[in-house]
Amino acid sequence: MNPDSDIFKLLESDQNRGFSLLVERYGQKLYWHIRRIVLLHDDADDTLQNTFVSVWKNLPAFRSESSLYTWLYRIATNEALTTIGRRKKESSVSIDDLGSVFDSSKEGDSWFDGDEAQARLQNAILKLPEKQRVVFNLKYFEEMQYDEMSKVLNTSAGALKASYHHAVKKIEDYLLNG
Amino acid sequence: MEELKDISKQNPFRVPEGYFENLNSRIVGKAMGEVQNPDPGKRTIVRNLRIYILAAASVAILAVAGYAVFHFPGYEKKDIYTSENIIVNNNSLDVNDIDIETLENNVIAREDYFPMPHVSRNDLLDYLESEEVSIFDIYEQL
Numbered sequence: 001m002n003p004d005s006d007i008f009k010l011l012e013s014d015q016n017r018g019f020s021l022l023v024e025r026y027g028q029k030l031y032w033h034i035r036r037i038v039l040l041h042d043d044a045d046d047t048l049q050n051t052f053v054s055v056w057k058n059l060p061a062f063r064s065e066s067s068l069y070t071w072l073y074r075i076a077t078n079e080a081l082t083t084i085g086r087r088k089k090e091s092s093v094s095i096d097d098l099g100s101v102f103d104s105s106k107e108g109d110s111w112f113d114g115d116e117a118q119a120r121l122q123n124a125i126l127k128l129p130e131k132q133r134v135v136f137n138l139k140y141f142e143e144m145q146y147d148e149m150s151k152v153l154n155t156s157a158g159a160l161k162a163s164y165h166h167a168v169k170k171i172e173d174y175l176l177n178g
Numbered sequence: 179m180e181e182l183k184d185i186s187k188q189n190p191f192r193v194p195e196g197y198f199e200n201l202n203s204r205i206v207g208k209a210m211g212e213v214q215n216p217d218p219g220k221r222t223i224v225r226n227l228r229i230y231i232l233a234a235a236s237v238a239i240l241a242v243a244g245y246a247v248f249h250f251p252g253y254e255k256k257d258i259y260t261s262e263n264i265i266v267n268n269n270s271l272d273v274n275d276i277d278i279e280t281l282e283n284n285v286i287a288r289e290d291y292f293p294m295p296h297v298s299r300n301d302l303l304d305y306l307e308s309e310e311v312s313i314f315d316i317y318e319q320l
Contacts, residue, residue, distance in 0.1 A: 019206060020202060023202050023206055028198055031193075031198075035191055039191075052205045052208075053209045056209035111191060112191060112192075113190055113191070114191075117184070118185060120180075120185075121182070140187075168182065175181060
């Protein structure tokens with residue numbers, strides 16, 4: 001049985017309430033997924049709102065036999081990658097470490113509470129190509145299964161496994177050698 | 179230096195107080211408001227003519243590429259050495275039929291003509307990753 005069948009039933013009878021239930025169930029999860037990619041709270045907030053605007057617009061075309069979870073994550077991932085792409089274009093300096101990300105924004109490091117080791121880990125993750133960063137975050141922090149990730153990123157599970165293991169090696173090299 | 183396994187997975191990011199409490203109403207309000215009142219500024223002439231602009235750009239790129247292939251600087255000045263034969267003065271000759279002096283004066287090595295940039299292993303792996311080439315695709319070619 002589809003775990004979101006209650007949402008689909010409510011969307012059929014009362015679309016507004018169904019959408020509200022969907023936001024309530026997935027809002028926080030999607031926020032943190034987006035935040036780990038874009039790093040800044042303000043950007044994550046904007047991106048999350050854009051994600052749900054896109055979801056609302058495309059709900060009529062969504063087939064209830066598919067997984068709502070992977071569909072939402074796919075939209076959120078694409079919006080987050082668009083946000084960081086836009087940030088790169090708008091910035092005159094290279095944004096390839098946490099410090100430069102914080103320097104490029106008004107909020108700075110106000111919403112980052114990590115210790116030095118966690119900051120180094122975030123710097124290591126920032127060095128990865130964007131798609132590989134997403135793969136690493138989804139596997140390492142959210143422990144998503146490769147089969148689900150494959151639907152989110154439209155990439156074979158085998159390629160994702162290779163990408164994740166390669167990402168881990170690069171991160172470990174960075175942590176050991178700086 | 180710490181290893182990955184030694185670093186806490188605890189979330190290092192935080193949000194403003196009360197952010198998630200009113201998240202639902204803000205998001206639902208924005209999503210429904212955006213759809214009912216789409217921003218007219220988003221519809222621009224460029225957006226409506228996008229497909230025609232893309233088609234024109236494709237034709238222009240093909241034209242420039244075609245010109246570059248046939249008018250590449252130095253193409254007519256030097257002959258090119260390939261692994262199987264040598265082309266001198268537009269005649270294809272077997273390497274055993276040509277003397278050393280002619281080789282040195284008229285032919286340049288392919289490697290000099292098309293210098294290969296240095297590519298590190300990590301660069302190559304990143305390229306394969308970005309092109310979504312899986313390990314299985316590579317094995318099939320071996």
